[in-house]
Amino acid sequence: MSSTKNERQGTELVPVKFSRLTRRGVLLGLSLYQLVTLGAGVGTLVWAFYAGGGILIAFTAPVWLLAAAITWIPIAGRPTVEWVPVAFGWLWKATGGQLAYRRRIVKPRPAGTLALPGDVARLREYNDPTTGAGMVHDPAASTLTAVLSVTHPAFVLLDPGEQERRVTAWGRVLATVCRSGHISMLQVLERTLPDSGTGLAEWWASHGVHDESWASTTYRELIDRAGPAGERHATTLSLSLDMRAASRQIRTAGGGIRGAAAVLRQDMSTLVAAMRSADLAPSEWLTCGQIAVILRSAYDPAVAATLERHGELGQSLATAGPVAVNESWSKLRTDSAHHAVLWISEWPRSMVYPGFLAPVLLSMGIQRSFSLLCTPMRSDQAARDIRKKKTEYISDAAQRQKIGQIEDASQTAEFHDVLQQEADLTAGHGVLRFTGLISVSATTTDDLDAAVAAIEQAAIQASCETRLLVGQQAQAFTAAALPLCRVV
Known part of the structure; x- marks a missing residue:
């Protein structure tokens, strides 16, 4: 029984499984960029709460709301903050004239x-x-x-x-x-x-009949003119x-x-x-x-x-x-x-x-x-x-x-x-x-x-x-x- 099983395993494909793309961040699943923006937003909110109360919290709302948005809202499957390095790199190349090469x-x-x-x-x-x-x-x-x-x-x-x-x-x-x-x-x-047709030309050179007949001449001319097929x-x-x-x-x-x-x-x-x-x-x-x-x-x-x-x-x-x-x-x-x-x-x-x-x-x-x-x-x-x-x-x-x-x-x-x-x-x-x-x-x-x-x-x-x-x-x-x- 064991020999038959081993023989069957030797003639059959064994399926495999790939590891998942890790999405684990630095802390609680958050990446470094997310932690930086989230920390900036939380720091602004805490400072506004102790410094001026409700009025200052409302005044700084655009800052901590924007920080929360770019931390959590995804674009094309990635958090918005992770697009910032890509966008800055693109702007750097655009302003430096590096998008065109001659x-x-x-x-x-x-x-x-x-x-x-x-x-x-x-x-x-x-x-x-x-x-x-x-x-x-x-x-x-x-x-x-x-x-x-x-x-x-x-x-x-x-x-x-x-x-x-x-x-x-x-x-x-x-x-x-x-x-x-x-x-x-x-x-x-x-x-x-x-x-490019080189394989066809090499086959004709080694297997073709080169007797200068009408058929041989026609085949040779067609192969010489053959482009990408x-x-x-x-x-x-x-x-x-x-x-x-x-x-x-x-x-x-x-x-x-x-x-x-x-x-x-x-x-x-x-x-x-x-x-x-x-x-x-x-x-x-x-x-x-x-x-x-x-x-x-x-x-x-x-x-x-x-x-x-x-x-x-x-x-x-x-x-x-x-x-x-x-x-x-x-x-x-x-x-x-x-x-x-x-x-x-x-x-x-x-x-x-x-x-x-x-x-x-x-x-x-x-x-x-x-x-x-x-x-x-x-x-x-x-x-x-x-x-x-x-x-x-x-x-x-x-x-x-x-x-x-x-x-x-x-x-x-x-x-x-x-x-x-x-x-x-x-x-x-x-x-x-x-x-x-x-x-x-x-x-x-x-x-x-x-x-x-x-x-x-x-x-x-x-x-x-x-x-x-x-x-x-x-x-x-x-x-x-x-x-x-x-x-x-």
Whole structure:
């Protein structure tokens, strides 16, 4: 009986459950911004009560009423006070002229820099002489990033037993990243690109009959003239080294950017070995020219097919950035497309199977990029964070019991998630923080609105909740559409 049960479990998919997005605040479920505004309102009311009584209370009513309103009244699911930093950041960019970017054609950028807008303009390129890989250095964040192209079979077409085996193997890949101790982020970027026709041309070159007959000549001419006939999916993995955490190893390897590249090469080799054991097919690490093509295709999707058909074009990071960028409150306009970035604010709360994202990833006729940002946490740091969450929850529960507030079911579910994370950490598993971003692109604003609505419906089918990132579309686009391990 037991052997039959184990065999059945080995051929069936095991559903999983995600942790809820924590909404626990600093005190009694209130965030720091809410406590500041509430404290200001209560302080004003108490001062008015003792200083002047009823007249002064009525005189200061606009102050404490406004404080109470922005503390408690939500806008788009968030308290009003939490929109204040976003609004101030938007006003700062608007008054500083940072909503529009134009490339300086006459005055080129310094050698070794990336011609990108916004805060990614500080990035530097480094060509690793040992592996030939292109690495992107962020001097402000002290990170060094390498990009790897990955091919894999269609997951949804595999049998349940094979799917379960691959899910387990991918978990071991993520565990390898967690054990490193100096990896700041692993980014999985899955993009839809217009099919350039190169696959058809390569098939004809290897399987076609080249006898100069009428049929052969006609086929060859049709293939040569064929433009984008569909879409294809491309997946990359970006590995980012935290140079501060690996400072000792970097000094041992010689110091500087060369020492950091040597340390990153070790993690690159470990990641490739783990991926091959998971039946994934990693290619060579991308060169600076190949990374430049990805960046250019993201900002200018109209030339993506041309860049793929003509491999010698766009192979320079100095010209990979956009020519013009205009940022609005909820959209981003680049060279040949309009973009909008959605954040997966809630992963499925119920038990789901590993292929639950199929409605989003297999949506047809929509040009989009799905980015999964995996931030590993060291075991000691994760243990301290879990203990802190448990202490905060127990103290908040005691405070609510004192004031007679009823315990909320969502708070209990969050506490159970913390306990489950503690059990997983004790069992030897790694802890990662996942952030899901979806960048949608279209040629017109009307097509963009339709594509965003379709992706939102697909996310609902996948049991996910999405939220449009407003006031920060430019920064969100670099995190969602570029393989540079950026954060929002």
